[in-house]
Amino acid sequence: MPDLPERDISDIVLIVDDIPENLSLLHDALDESGYTVLVATNGESALQRARQSLPDVILLDAVMPGMDGFEVARRLKADFATHHIPIVFMTGLTETEHVVAAFAAGGADYVTKPIRPAEVLARISAHVQNARQMRQARTALDAFGQATIAVRAADGKLVWQTALARKLLHDYFGTGEKETPPRLLEWIAQAIACRRENREPNALLVAEGSRRLLATFHDQTGDEEWLVVLREENDASAIESLIAAFRLTQREAEVLYWVSLGKTNKDIGDILGSSPRTVNKHLEHVFEKLGVETRTAAANLAMSKMRGA
Numbered sequence: 207m208p209d210l211p212e213r214d215i216s217d218i219v220l221i222v223d224d225i226p227e228n229l230s231l232l233h234d235a236l237d238e239s240g241y242t243v244l245v246a247t248n249g250e251s252a253l254q255r256a257r258q259s260l261p262d263v264i265l266l267d268a269v270m271p272g273m274d275g276f277e278v279a280r281r282l283k284a285d286f287a288t289h290h291i292p293i294v295f296m297t298g299l300t301e302t303e304h305v306v307a308a309f310a311a312g313g314a315d316y317v318t319k320p321i322r323p324a325e326v327l328a329r330i331s332a333h334v335q336n337a338r339q340m341r342q343a344r345t346a347l348d349a350f351g352q353a354t355i356a357v358r359a360a361d362g363k364l365v366w367q368t369a370l371a372r373k374l375l376h377d378y379f380g381t382g383e384k385e386t387p388p389r390l391l392e393w394i395a396q397a398i399a400c401r402r403e404n405r406e407p408n409a410l411l412v413a414e415g416s417r418r419l420l421a422t423f424h425d426q427t428g429d430e431e432w433l434v435v436l437r438e439e440n441d442a443s444a445i446e447s448l449i450a451a452f453r454l455t456q457r458e459a460e461v462l463y464w465v466s467l468g469k470t471n472k473d474i475g476d477i478l479g480s481s482p483r484t485v486n487k488h489l490e491h492v493f494e495k496l497g498v499e500t501r502t503a504a505a506n507l508a509m510s511k512m513r514g515a
Contacts, residue, residue: 235323249273268297283312
């Protein structure tokens with residue numbers, strides 16, 4: 207048997223099969239390799255045990271009486287709690303349509319019967335390693351207070367999110383933990399189209415009073431999911447980012463900030479307690495430091511820096 211990577215002793219495998227001989231063969235092989243093994247003999251018990259134990263991988267028989275493996279997989283993938291668990295199908299049906307059905311139902315891999323324990327162990331080990339890396343990455347994002355979500359490209363479903371992302375989505379869009387806000391979905395679709403054309407998508411800016419939510423588009427994962435990073439900012443943090451980016455004075459950064467939001471010199475003067483003439487003088491200094499000649503160019507540079515801060 208080939209050497210397999212070291213694993214956590216907590217790795218859990220759920221085997222779902224209605225044939226006792228298959229369960230026995232797989233249970234003994236996995237148990238001997240150090241896995242914690244759970245078994246289920248039908249679809250309903252498989253769903254229940256998966257929700258209760260959240261195994262690291264599920265080894266699922268495709269053909270069972272009652273609820274078959276394809277339906278079990280669809281229900282697991284539709285459940286927010288179990289969606290992330292990799293599913294390896296076991297089937298004697300090697301016809302193309304059944305293999306396609308396994309992947310369409312959410313399967314990550316498949317093995318054919320008669321079962322070869324060495325092959326099953328190797329495949330399970332690979333999927334457990336991948337799942338652990340994703341879990342560690344998500345845990346790290348949570349620990350560092352990152353607001354990140356993953357959205358499935360095929361149907362726009364919100365697959366996972368960090369705790370901070372969940373709060374921001376609720377605060378700005380009023381959505382539940384399983385919903386992708388329509389406005390965010392529309393922007394993601396546009397961003398995906400940009401990426402396919404090798405163009406960098408614009409960020410999404412959602413304003414609510416003095417608070418703003420900035421969404422930026424990141425790379426696609428191996429699971430056909432797109433990562434979106436959310437960041438909340440306010441007037442003060444945006445002005446600080448302009449000071450750092452362009453070496454502006456506090457007042458110059460304030461003027462540039464309000465210009466980027468479409469304010470006139472008179473508006474800015476009212477906000478800052480200055481005359482329009484003084485605002486214009488600050489703006490001349492801003493133009494010189496940014497190397498631009500128009501308000502529009504200055505505003506565009508400012509927005510670019512604030513979005514990337």
